[in-house]
Amino acid sequence: TAVEALENAPGVRVDAEGNVSLRGLEIFTVLIDGRPSPVDGSEALKQIPASTIDRIEIVTNPSARFDPEGKAGIINVILKKQRRQGISGILNINAGNSGQLGANLLLTLRTEIATVYLGPNFNQSNFPGTRELWRELKRGDTSYFNSSVGTTSWGNQFYGLRAGADFQLTSQDWLSIGGRIGGRDGKRTQSAEYREWQSTAPETLAYNGKTYSLDDGTHISLNLEASHYFGKKEHELSLRANYGRRYNYDSTETQDSSALGILTGKRTIENRQGQHLDLKLDYNLPLREKDRFEAGYQSRIRLGPKQTSRLFSYDSTTGGYQFQPEYSHTTEQTDIVHALYSTYTFNHHGFGAMAGARTEFSSRKVTLDDTSYSPLNQWDFFPSLHLSYSFPGEQQLMASYTRRIDRPRGWDLVPGITWMDAKNVRQGNPDLKPEFIDNYEAGFLLPLARHRLALDGYYRATHNLIERFQRVYQGDVMFHTVENVGSGRALGAEMNLDLTPFQWWNVNITGTIYDYRLTGNISGNTFTRQGLNWDAGLTTDINLPTFTKLQLSLRYESPSVTAQGEEGDRVWTNIALRQAFFRRQLLLSLSVRDLFGSSIHESFTTGENFSSRLSFRGNAPVISLSLTYNFNNYRQEKRRANGNSEEEEAPSIEYY
Numbered sequence: 046t047a048v049e050a051l052e053n054a055p056g057v058r059v060d061a062e063g064n065v066s067l068r069g070l071e072i073f074t075v076l077i078d079g080r081p082s083p084v085d086g087s088e089a090l091k092q093i094p095a096s097t098i099d100r101i102e103i104v105t106n107p108s109a110r111f112d113p114e115g116k117a118g119i120i121n122v123i124l125k126k127q128r129r130q131g132i133s134g135i136l137n138i139n140a141g142n143s144g145q146l147g148a149n150l151l152l153t154l155r156t157e158i159a160t161v162y163l164g165p166n167f168n169q170s171n172f173p174g175t176r177e178l179w180r181e182l183k184r185g186d187t188s189y190f191n192s193s194v195g196t197t198s199w200g201n202q203f204y205g206l207r208a209g210a211d212f213q214l215t216s217q218d219w220l221s222i223g224g225r226i227g228g229r230d231g232k233r234t235q236s237a238e239y240r241e242w243q244s245t246a247p248e249t250l251a252y253n254g255k256t257y258s259l260d261d262g263t264h265i266s267l268n269l270e271a272s273h274y275f276g277k278k279e280h281e282l283s284l285r286a287n288y289g290r291r292y293n294y295d296s297t298e299t300q301d302s303s304a305l306g307i308l309t310g311k312r313t314i315e316n317r318q319g320q321h322l323d324l325k326l327d328y329n330l331p332l333r334e335k336d337r338f339e340a341g342y343q344s345r346i347r348l349g350p351k352q353t354s355r356l357f358s359y360d361s362t363t364g365g366y367q368f369q370p371e372y373s374h375t376t377e378q379t380d381i382v383h384a385l386y387s388t389y390t391f392n393h394h395g396f397g398a399m400a401g402a403r404t405e406f407s408s409r410k411v412t413l414d415d416t417s418y419s420p421l422n423q424w425d426f427f428p429s430l431h432l433s434y435s436f437p438g439e440q441q442l443m444a445s446y447t448r449r450i451d452r453p454r455g456w457d458l459v460p461g462i463t464w465m466d467a468k469n470v471r472q473g474n475p476d477l478k479p480e481f482i483d484n485y486e487a488g489f490l491l492p493l494a495r496h497r498l499a500l501d502g503y504y505r506a507t508h509n510l511i512e513r514f515q516r517v518y519q520g521d522v523m524f525h526t527v528e529n530v531g532s533g534r535a536l537g538a539e540m541n542l543d544l545t546p547f548q549w550w551n552v553n554i555t556g557t558i559y560d561y562r563l564t565g566n567i568s569g570n571t572f573t574r575q576g577l578n579w580d581a582g583l584t585t586d587i588n589l590p591t592f593t594k595l596q597l598s599l600r601y602e603s604p605s606v607t608a609q610g611e612e613g614d615r616v617w618t619n620i621a622l623r624q625a626f627f628r629r630q631l632l633l634s635l636s637v638r639d640l641f642g643s644s645i646h647e648s649f650t651t652g653e654n655f656s657s658r659l660s661f662r663g664n665a666p667v668i669s670l671s672l673t674y675n676f677n678n679y680r681q682e683k684r685r686a687n688g689n690s691e692e693e694e695a696p697s698i699e700y701y
Contacts (some may be wrong), residue, residue, distance in 0.1 A: 047091075047098060047101065048091055051120075067120070068559065072116045073115040074112060077093070081289070092203045094168055096137035098123070098125065101122055103119075105486065106118060108429045110386055110401060115451065124207075130155045130156060132153070135675050142669075143171050143667050145169060147167055149167070149168075151164040159210060159212050161210045162210075163208045167202070173196065173197070176235065178659050181656050182654060188244040191239065193240070195238060199231070201230070206225070209224065222268070223267075224266060228261070232259055232260075252308060253303070263292050264290065265289065267289075280330060281329045283327045287321075288320070296315070298311070299311045310467065312358075313355070313357075325341065336390060339388045339390075349379075353375045354374055374463075380454060398431065402429075409452070419476065425479075427450070428448055430445060441489070443487065446485050449481070451482070451511070453477040456471065458473045459472070469522065470525065481508045483508075485505075486502070498542050501539045502538045504537075505534070512608040514652065533562065534561070537558060537559025538557070541554075541555050553582075561575070577603075580600070582598065583600075584599075592626075596620070597620050598618070602614060602615045612646075612647070615646065617640075618640040618643070622636075630674065632672070632673040639667060644663065644665065
């Protein structure tokens, strides 16, 4: 999927569940072909097969022209499209040793005035492994300990269909319509042997705990785009409209049992639904030879999610599950944003500048059952400035500043207490304020014949910092909530060195280092945390004369700090082999991820009267085999970092 395609990109981290973070942040905006995804963040990336992707654009500091939502910026996934006229297509089938199974097809009909495409896809993934948890709770002078060792597995089945058509109505008018429909069937199982004891007594309580979860959902999105050109090159007026709707059903059942039977049990059922409408009107006016003025309006209307949560507890008397109304509730949210923006781009003798300004009015409303919480209505201003200077030899120096925002939504705003499972409850905060981010970046691009060096530095200041934290709820149950705790600062640098010693050999070396500091207050306790995080990657490609490609990648990620602890370090090795047949019409690929089983996910958490350590080791290595067939002369131009064109099935990663 797109998650695996991003795994080796500079500044990107992927956790055990496939959640993506960019420069230490998991909050970013996902676009598909420049349009808002019907599913947010990492969930959207998990549902896009890598074989359908042309390239992935990472925009870490977008201008005022773009939506300022998402602390880490924008990940724009550009899907494959046919470049030649006629009927053509591309078929991909894959399978693996951990239950992976998938297939996707893209059919395209292209004429001089229209392009019509249809693309169904199915993808099944599974992540089995071993999970260990150790926790200590303190009450007075007594410490209570809980440890567990067991197996866990979470799997997903994603399915979908995308279709659309592009029409060249006249020499000056263009129209595009399209849509996507899809869904997911998620399942998670966990079985562990638990041990409980306390510091004042030698007795140990042993029992078995089992958890079974379902996470199912469907989504649909429809989009319309129209453009009119006024005769002069790039003098354009364009309209974009996108509508989306999604439904989700989640259920979790947890049971603790011993030789005597079931001791305790919890069953939670949650339903979510929501819809959104995005409208965008852009005007682009070229001035002089390279200058440009842009202005536009954007509206985002999100009705929902409307969430219904129900809790059932095991009753040993009846042997069944009894409804618990005090922990069952319905929450509804509404978010509306209206925005105006303008930018001016100036270029003169190698110097380039883009100045932009954006103003937004946002409205938020949260209700719990029959109770309405204080609405949030406010105006916000988002300036942006991008500077560049081009030296002889295609060297380029760049600098930029933008102001961004992260508006909380979903579970973070739900005020009712919801049981996640028998050991964890959560409660959102309807009074959460949006985070505001001041982001500064500078970069230098140095082409060296067939090689290239890119250096980037950034400073990010976050205000009204939102952090999730834990505390003891009751007994051995943990309480999870979220608050505006203070501020965060990140100062970092990234390096990307692309070497081509020979035409058949390419080496890519990446490195990221950043200092992250948190200052704030949790439950009346002031805290300051600091951590130096870094990661490094090496990828080498060898192309043999037999149309064979061998790729080896190594990756290391250092420990990283959180508001209440630390995430452990990771190291892993991947290897892949691809063979082309019949003049590249047929591609056979074999990949092995985490070759030596060295990737272990660990987290350490400490808080008032508790501490815990959690580790997960996935079953490794993960082996997958894929077959790609291009029929009826399917072709697309692939752009590489060194400027050459090559037909290549792996999606490229481009930073902006």
